[in-house]
Amino acid sequence: MTTDLGSHVPALGESGGRGRFSGEPVLSIRDLSIAYRTLAGDVRAVDRVSLDLHAGEVVGLVGESGSGKSTLAYGATRLLRAPAVITGGSVRYQGARMDNPTDLLELSADQLMSLRWREIAIVFQSAMNALNPVLSIRDQLTDVIRAHLPVSRQEATDKAAELLDLVAIPRSRLRAYPHELSGGMRQRVMIAMALATDPEVVIMDEPTTALDVVVQREILGQILELRERLNFAILFITHDLSLLLELADRIAVMYAGQLMEIGTAAEIHHEPSHPYTKRLLRSFPSLRGPRRDLTGIPGTPPDLLDPPPGCPFLPRCTEGTDACKEIEVLLAKVRTSADPSHVTACPFVLPDDPAGGDGDRLPAGAGSVSSAVSPAVTPLPTPAGTTEVTS
Amino acid sequence: MTSQAPDTEQAAVVESAAAARGTLTLAAQGLGKDFRLGRGHVLHAVRDVSLGLYRSAVVALVGESGSGKSTVARMLAGQEHPTTGTIRLDEHPVELSGRRAFRSYKSEVQYVFQDPFASLNPAHTVRYHIERPLRLHQGRMSREQLSEQATALMEQVRLSPADKYLGKYPHELSGGQRQRVSFARALAAKPRVLLADEPVSMLDVSIRLEMLALLDDLRQRLQLAMLYITHDIASARYFADEILVMYAGQIVEQGPAEEVTQQPAHPYTQLLVSSAPDPDNLGGALRKGARTDHQTGNGAVSIATGPAPEGACPFSPLCPFAVDKCRAEAPPLIQISRSRAAACWRLDVAAPSLYSEPRGGGDLTS
Numbered sequence A: 001m002t003t004d005l006g007s008h009v010p011a012l013g014e015s016g017g018r019g020r021f022s023g024e025p026v027l028s029i030r031d032l033s034i035a036y037r038t039l040a041g042d043v044r045a046v047d048r049v050s051l052d053l054h055a056g057e058v059v060g061l062v063g064e065s066g067s068g069k070s071t072l073a074y075g076a077t078r079l080l081r082a083p084a085v086i087t088g089g090s091v092r093y094q095g096a097r098m099d100n101p102t103d104l105l106e107l108s109a110d111q112l113m114s115l116r117w118r119e120i121a122i123v124f125q126s127a128m129n130a131l132n133p134v135l136s137i138r139d140q141l142t143d144v145i146r147a148h149l150p151v152s153r154q155e156a157t158d159k160a161a162e163l164l165d166l167v168a169i170p171r172s173r174l175r176a177y178p179h180e181l182s183g184g185m186r187q188r189v190m191i192a193m194a195l196a197t198d199p200e201v202v203i204m205d206e207p208t209t210a211l212d213v214v215v216q217r218e219i220l221g222q223i224l225e226l227r228e229r230l231n232f233a234i235l236f237i238t239h240d241l242s243l244l245l246e247l248a249d250r251i252a253v254m255y256a257g258q259l260m261e262i263g264t265a266a267e268i269h270h271e272p273s274h275p276y277t278k279r280l281l282r283s284f285p286s287l288r289g290p291r292r293d294l295t296g297i298p299g300t301p302p303d304l305l306d307p308p309p310g311c312p313f314l315p316r317c318t319e320g321t322d323a324c325k326e327i328e329v330l331l332a333k334v335r336t337s338a339d340p341s342h343v344t345a346c347p348f349v350l351p352d353d354p355a356g357g358d359g360d361r362l363p364a365g366a367g368s369v370s371s372a373v374s375p376a377v378t379p380l381p382t383p384a385g386t387t388e389v390t391s
Numbered sequence B: 001m002t003s004q005a006p007d008t009e010q011a012a013v014v015e016s017a018a019a020a021r022g023t024l025t026l027a028a029q030g031l032g033k034d035f036r037l038g039r040g041h042v043l044h045a046v047r048d049v050s051l052g053l054y055r056s057a058v059v060a061l062v063g064e065s066g067s068g069k070s071t072v073a074r075m076l077a078g079q080e081h082p083t084t085g086t087i088r089l090d091e092h093p094v095e096l097s098g099r100r101a102f103r104s105y106k107s108e109v110q111y112v113f114q115d116p117f118a119s120l121n122p123a124h125t126v127r128y129h130i131e132r133p134l135r136l137h138q139g140r141m142s143r144e145q146l147s148e149q150a151t152a153l154m155e156q157v158r159l160s161p162a163d164k165y166l167g168k169y170p171h172e173l174s175g176g177q178r179q180r181v182s183f184a185r186a187l188a189a190k191p192r193v194l195l196a197d198e199p200v201s202m203l204d205v206s207i208r209l210e211m212l213a214l215l216d217d218l219r220q221r222l223q224l225a226m227l228y229i230t231h232d233i234a235s236a237r238y239f240a241d242e243i244l245v246m247y248a249g250q251i252v253e254q255g256p257a258e259e260v261t262q263q264p265a266h267p268y269t270q271l272l273v274s275s276a277p278d279p280d281n282l283g284g285a286l287r288k289g290a291r292t293d294h295q296t297g298n299g300a301v302s303i304a305t306g307p308a309p310e311g312a313c314p315f316s317p318l319c320p321f322a323v324d325k326c327r328a329e330a331p332p333l334i335q336i337s338r339s340r341a342a343a344c345w346r347l348d349v350a351a352p353s354l355y356s357e358p359r360g361g362g363d364l365t366s
Helices: A005-015 A069-076 A109-115 A137-148 A153-166 A171-175 A183-194 A213-230 A241-247 A265-270 A275-281 B069-076 B099-108 B126-138 B143-156 B162-166 B175-187 B205-222 B233-239 B257-262 B267-275 B284-291 B324-328
Strands: A027-038 A041-053 A058-062 A084-093 A120-123 A201-205 A233-238 A250-255 A258-264 A332-334 B024-038 B041-054 B058-062 B084-089 B109-112 B193-197 B225-230 B242-247 B250-256 B334-337 B340-342
Touching: A027 A069, A041 A058, A041 A069, A041 A084, A041 A258, A058 A069, A058 A241, A069 A084, A069 A201, A069 A233, A120 A183, A137 A153, A137 A171, A137 A183, A153 A171, A153 A183, A183 A213, A213 A241, A213 B267, A233 A241, A241 A250, A241 A265, A250 A265, A250 A275, A258 A265, A258 A275, A265 A275, A275 B205, B024 B069, B041 B058, B041 B069, B041 B084, B041 B225, B041 B250, B058 B069, B058 B233, B069 B109, B069 B193, B069 B225, B099 B109, B099 B126, B109 B175, B126 B143, B126 B162, B126 B175, B143 B162, B143 B175, B175 B205, B193 B205, B205 B225, B205 B233, B225 B233, B233 B242, B233 B257, B233 B267, B242 B257, B242 B267, B250 B257, B250 B267
Parallel strands: A058 A233, A058 A250, A120 A201, A201 A233, B058 B225, B058 B242, B109 B193, B193 B225
Antiparallel strands: A027 A041, A027 A084, A250 A258, B024 B041, B024 B084, B242 B250, B250 B340, B334 B340
């Protein structure tokens, strides 16, 4: 995982792949907290998460099951029902078709209705369950179109046919029912449906998890192609980091309801900062290159009903110290990183593997925090306590 | 590493890469399974599958959903009657007539299911799940002995302290813990063969490796002959000695795990390998593939293509190398080296570095 580090970094600059997603984000999540109310108390599923999504950008959100990644996405779009409650934060949406930014958390049900799908659409994980088995593909597509756009029945049917073109399904399949389509085709229909009203943000919740790798690859290629053509932003939720390294522009790593690290795919891959990210990177077997030692991450995530103080990853972290029990999880800029948008929640970036935090790290002893570890990150001065993610 | 042709003239007498580990325990020869669909339609779920499971070795069966890999496992487990072919345990043909024969076979060959959320009974404790197979397969024993053995099994799968877990119900356990219980339950019969059907695919990425490491540890310590069924060829590279790639009910490639994943011979295996996420490429292939046509070529194929006509090579509709011969006649496994074979008429084109001249399977007209 350390091999072509040198060749990679300059390539980033010249293609400008990451630099083009600057300026006003289309979706800006700030300090969002979501809890599940239970009899035993609040389960804080999402804890002060801030994340930006720029037009045309693919942001990958990766985490284990129960890390809160889906809760974050559904909370930000107000799709959660009780016992889930949003306990704080804001979700600002600024679409190109809108004059002023709106806070999704303050909209009324009617306002939400007009914004959903039209501006923000979701592709759910299980296409098998998300499609209605007793309605034809055409009926389901036209339903969506007519619910959100002022068009006639005929126009909606034409639009439905165009949508199938978009995802390379023959128009003859309009009359088909979900059970007549393969899993991959159903997932394409779901994607077509999400794109029916030309949204600016598409949230994809594990859209390819249930599919075979060959089909998965084809669909991901298609998603990127459509993104290129229609310039919508994608929040891609998955537990498969290897997939995101290839697919996403930026990756946000979530653990126990909090973001642990955000960086470009190249940064996350070659210069991961947070120990959790590093362990995740060593968790999947690679088909290519030499066989490397795989470790996995022993242990389980903390109970969010009563989260331990300090870093939530500490019990499973091999690099943890007593100081970790006292830290507050804040995203701070990785000082050693060339990428200004690379932030990490671990203030103690240890020099472990060559791809880690070496380079212009502070000389040993220069840091005053601890003698064992040197602070390689500098907290950014932000009033809210979390740092800006924008570059 | 081009290998030379062996002296054997018979087609595909492939020596399993797993054979180096131990003796042949469970062997299937020419296994086939047809499902009648009604109105005279027959689905050939599995055709002519031969494989051997060796002591202390892992054989991986890799394929997409619907390729028939689970059907093979179910036949090996005795849960499905093969339409054709034979299964031999220690050289003896397996006869599963009657409950007693079935049970004694089960005590040798155990099956681990994919979904630890569905395969444990929510109404029973872990203790019940472990002690029941102990009672069934280990004969009469006292309550103390039973408890002792259950504890030992729990420690074997690293659920300790055992007492803490034995009293729990499945819903109180995490996915990884549940799968460990499934392993312990399978091991309760003291089997020599373990058939693991996608044992980690329902689990989080972060604990998959731990589970595979546990299985590997059990394989070594208990000298289990293991069949590892997966759709993730990358995990098979790390975990298995030999990989068998299945497509549309047939084995299309067979060989040592490292060789098959690093130098795939069959066009389908090549597609499978090129489709796996490639972090070192950082979007290159995916983006490039997206910009060029996504219907054919370069690893991307169209899903819309129908199945191959009867008698043809099942992969021919998607295969970039397919010629008329492929559409007319399904290829047998053609030997490439001592331990490798692939079912493809066009190996000279598909894998020129591995396969130089035609032999065994007849003339290759290109």
